[in-house]
C-alpha cells in the first residue's frame with residue numbers, strides 16, 4: 001500500500017473535523033494524500049490545517065489559473081489510485097449520482113477513471129430520504145463503494161444513521177479498496193472486439209400463466225442479462241436480446257424482443273438464429289401449467305387447486321444441440337449451494353462451452369442487486385472473479401468471449 005495515492009475530497013459537514021485525523025492515519029500508513037476541499041467544507045476546516053497534515057497544497061477551485069497551470073483538473077482526477085469522499089454530504093452524492101460538474105469536487109468525480117469510496121455524513125432524515133437512498137443505489141450501481149454511515153448521536157442533537165464512520169474504519173475500507181482493481185474501464189471506449197459478430201442474449205424471467213391473472217416465475221431483474229446485451233453492442237456486435245417481463249429499460253443499440261413464456265422465448269431465439277454467440281442469462285421457469293385456465297381460478301369448497309405442471313423446453317440445451325449451433329454457447333447457473341459442482345454438471349449436461357455461475361442465496365443480495373460475484377466454469381477449469389458491478393461483469397465476460405472466439409473455441 002505504501003506509496004499509493006489518495007485523492008481525498010472533504011465535503012461540507014461537521015464530520016470534516018474527523019477528516020483531519022483521517023489524513024494523518026492515511027499518511028501514517030505511507031499513503032500519499034492530496035486534498036480537495038469544497039466551498040462548504042472550508043466552512044468547517046481550513047485549507048491550512050489540511051495542507052499542513054497532508055504536506056501538500058489543498059485544491060479548492062475549478063477555475064483557478066494558478067492551480068490549472070500546476071495540475072489540470074482532469075489530471076488531478078486521474079493521478080490518484082483511489083478517490084475518497086469524507087465527509088460525503090447529501091449534496092455531493094446527489095451531484096455525483098446525476099453527473100453534475102459545476103465545482104471542482106463534482107467535476108473530479110465525473111472525470112476520474114478510478115474507484116470512489118464514499119463515507120456519507122448527514123442528518124438521519126437526509127440520509128433516510130428516498131432521494132438520498134435513490135442516489136446511493138445509483139452510485140453503487142455505478143461502482144461507488146460506501147463505508148458507513150454509522151448509527152449514533154449526531155451533532156444536530158438527533159440519534160440514528162448518518163454519522164460518518166470513524167477514521168480507522170475509513171482507513172480499513174481504503175485498504176480493502178486498494179487491494180482490488182481500482183481502475184474503471186471506460187464503457188464506451190470498449191474495443192470493437194465483437195465487430196461483425198451476431199450475438200443472441202436471453203434475459204429476465206419468464207411468466208408461465210396459471211390463469212389470466214396468476215403466473216409462475218423465477219426471481220430475476222434482468223439487470224445482468226441486459227448489461228451483457230449492452231456490453232456486446234458496445235463491443236460492436238449486432239445483438240438480439242430476448243427478454244422476459246422486466247422493469248429495466250431496453251439497452252441502447254440492441255434489438256430487443258419482448259416475450260412472456262419460455263416457449264415464446266425459445267421461438268424468438270430460434271427466429272434470431274444463426275448467430276456466433278448465444279448467452280442464456282434468462283431465469284427460465286422450468287415448468288408451466290399444462291392447461292392454463294381461460295377464466296380466473298376461484299377459491300372454493302373443493303380446497304386449493306392442483307396445478308398439473310409440465311416441463312418447459314430447455315432453451316440453452318436446445319441451442320447448444322441445434323443444427324445451427326452458434327460457435328459459443330454460454331449458460332448461467334444461479335445456485336444457492338455447491339455452486340461450482342452444479343455449474344460443472346450443467347456444462348456437461350447442456351453441452352455448452354461456458355457456464356457463468358453465481359451464488360444467489362438471499363444473503364448475497366445478488367438478486368435484483370447491482371453487484372455480482374461470478375465463477376467462469378469451462379472444460380478448462382474455473383476462474384473466480386471478484387465482486388463487481390453487473391455492468392463490469394458484463395464487460396469482462398464480453399472481453400473473455402471475444403478472446404475465446406479468437407482462439408476458436410472455449
Ligand code: C5P
Nearest residue numbers: 280281282284312313314315316331332
Ligand atoms: O438448469 P438451470 O435452469 O439452472 O440452468 C440455467 C441455465 O439454463 C441458464 O443459462 C438459463 O438461461 C438456461 N435455461 C434455459 N431454458 C430453461 C431453463 C434454463 O435456457 N428452460
